[in-house]
Amino acid sequence: MDRPVVPLGRPRAERADAKRNRLRLLAVAREMIAEGGVGSVTMDALAERAGLGKGTVFRRFGTRAGIFKALLEEEAHRFQEQVLNGPPPLGPGARAEARLVAYGRARIDFLIDNLDVARAATDRGFVAGPPAAVDMTLTHFRVLLREAGLGLRDPEILAVQLAAALEGPLLGYQAQGAGLPAPEAGPRLADGWRDLVERLFRGEPN
16 A cells, blocks of 8 residues: 555645744643643643734634644644655555554554643543544555455454544543553553454454
């Protein structure tokens, strides 16, 4: 599969000053999170730290959760670019099994690295995944399962089930709700995903 499975969404046209302000705000938000965690980021604090008016922050993000949604979307675009155009096995050029394993590991790392941001990106504190507009998981899995030629009864449904195993709320629960120590969460979840994919590819159709 050496062609993109979904195109990167084109960002809406924005004025040069609006783009400059957006990039400035996101960069400052990342600095604040690195220094004081997500709790340090408020609309007022971000505006003051960035040297911009509070109205500019509200127009750009709408709510405090909107700040974190924008950060997640930016990271999700980077992740998608690696899947579409990066080196194998995450990017094109590897077998379907290796790409599935690599995608799951990378997505788990994405969520673990952004767990607090993902939780803050929802008004009720649930763990969000990548924004739907740039989440390529289901389409990617459909293509890889078709490419693998495993003789599956229903590859479309299996793609949905595999994608569900990498949903943000489930991974967030497994990482924190189930009591996994933080340093162990990512590697253990990634190993579980690899076991799942390897058993799928070793199985014999009935």
